[in-house]
Amino acid sequence: ETSPSPPPMRLPAVSMLAAAGPPSHCTSWEASSLTGIPSLERRTTAVPPISDTGVVIKVRAIGLNFADIFCVLGVYEAANKMLSDGSPPNSGGMAQPAGSFCPGLEFAGEAVAVGAAVTNIGVGDRVYGFTRFGAYRTVVVQDAAYLRRVPDSWSYAEAAALVVTGLTAWHGLVELGNVKRGRRVLIHSAAGGVGTAAMQICTSLGAPPTGVVGAESKATWLQERFPEAEVLVRGPERGYAAQLAALPGGGRFDCVLDSLGGKYFSAALESLDPMGRIVHFGATASYGGAKDGLFGLRKWLTLLPGYLSRPWVDPGQLTPTNRGVFGFNMIWLTDRVDLLTAELDEMLDGGGLLARPPAVGAVFPFAQLPDALELLNSGVTVGKVVVEVGDDAEAPP
Numbered sequence: 001e002t003s004p005s006p007p008p009m010r011l012p013a014v015s016m017l018a019a020a021g022p023p024s025h026c027t028s029w030e031a032s033s034l035t036g037i038p039s040l041e042r043r044t045t046a047v048p049p050i051s052d053t054g055v056v057i058k059v060r061a062i063g064l065n066f067a068d069i070f071c072v073l074g075v076y077e078a079a080n081k082m083l084s085d086g087s088p089p090n091s092g093g094m095a096q097p098a099g100s101f102c103p104g105l106e107f108a109g110e111a112v113a114v115g116a117a118v119t120n121i122g123v124g125d126r127v128y129g130f131t132r133f134g135a136y137r138t139v140v141v142q143d144a145a146y147l148r149r150v151p152d153s154w155s156y157a158e159a160a161a162l163v164v165t166g167l168t169a170w171h172g173l174v175e176l177g178n179v180k181r182g183r184r185v186l187i188h189s190a191a192g193g194v195g196t197a198a199m200q201i202c203t204s205l206g207a208p209p210t211g212v213v214g215a216e217s218k219a220t221w222l223q224e225r226f227p228e229a230e231v232l233v234r235g236p237e238r239g240y241a242a243q244l245a246a247l248p249g250g251g252r253f254d255c256v257l258d259s260l261g262g263k264y265f266s267a268a269l270e271s272l273d274p275m276g277r278i279v280h281f282g283a284t285a286s287y288g289g290a291k292d293g294l295f296g297l298r299k300w301l302t303l304l305p306g307y308l309s310r311p312w313v314d315p316g317q318l319t320p321t322n323r324g325v326f327g328f329n330m331i332w333l334t335d336r337v338d339l340l341t342a343e344l345d346e347m348l349d350g351g352g353l354l355a356r357p358p359a360v361g362a363v364f365p366f367a368q369l370p371d372a373l374e375l376l377n378s379g380v381t382v383g384k385v386v387v388e389v390g391d392d393a394e395a396p397p
């Protein structure tokens with residue numbers, strides 16, 4: 001792997017005048033076919049009407065996630081279904097018609113209109129939030145339950161980097177991984193958005209984390225951010241088990257947060273002590289770097305080796321070793337708004353994520369959103385990749 005590139009030039013902060021009322025149209029990045037990042041196009045779309053519990057947000061920053069890349073590659077089932085069927089009612093996101101798909105899960109911006117029943121958000125408030133797709137827009141309409149106020153000292157870019165990575169880490173570690181004080185935790189891709197959130201949560205809970213990264217430069221960056229943590233630069237998949245065994249304490253863990261898959265998953269599973277749990281939420285070792293979408297030949301040639309070498313878990317071996325295997329994706333939580341919002345508040349209260357802003361490693365303007373996705377897909381970034389939305393984002397492409 002190569003060293004992380006310096007972040008692009010940041011856009012100056014801008015303000016929005018809400019006096020004119022909510023806009024009727026906005027600019028979005030959408031795709032009519034999920035065949036890769038180049039399938040995204042800038043379009044003008046109508047802003048849907050606001051409900052009694054809704055909030056209209058002038059977006060100022062968008063957080064990017066690997067799930068966005070899986071969506072545009074055509075390997076994310078929920079995105080494929082939304083493209084073919086449109087968004088279901090009360091789905092926790094912007095309404096999308098069949099035949100067009102707008103990615104994006106998290107954003108931050110200014111509330112420019114609120115529904116009659118909204119009490120926690122007012123016009124002019126700086127807010128951040130989650131949406132079931134549709135965040136790649138200059139205007140988002142979302143239910144107030146999915147929104148929180150931006151801390152006073154945080155930028156919009158920092159706020160847009162919190163929700164998805166933080167909730168993913170919290171749900172994986174605490175809800176599924178049973179991480180508590182004193183538990184030993186192994187975190188794959190620890191220098192990324194979810195990884196740094198997981199490192200922060202473990203540190204706050206008193207559960208010593210070992211962060212795994214793919215390059216020396218990332219290890220240096222992560223060690224500076226978490227000086228008390230153990231950091232490991234992973235080598236090839238076949239030698240990973242030996243690397244873990246050479247760690248202090250023999251490389252034994254109570255929980256593994258896995259986003260790599262492949263033989264990294266298999267070795268990490270074997271590193272679990274009795275009652276240990278591995279939580280799998282991604283497979284960048286298999287899918288990372290793919291360029292084409294569902295029907296692209298290069299995509300299948302890229303993914304076939306990883307697909308054929310997927311790890312197999314023998315349920316019969318889980319019983320005698322007293323280990324557990326969990327898998328999850330964040331979209332499922334949008335079907336349980338009560339659970340999602342409860343976990344969001346628990347994360348903010350107990351995860352230590354408000355103690356300091358998330359690490360933002362690269363910032364792009366809205367017009368260069370596909371370039372930002374390409375950089376994220378390259379695997380060289382640290383922290384979060386964020387797109388800032390200036391007033392010029394409404395200009396024709």
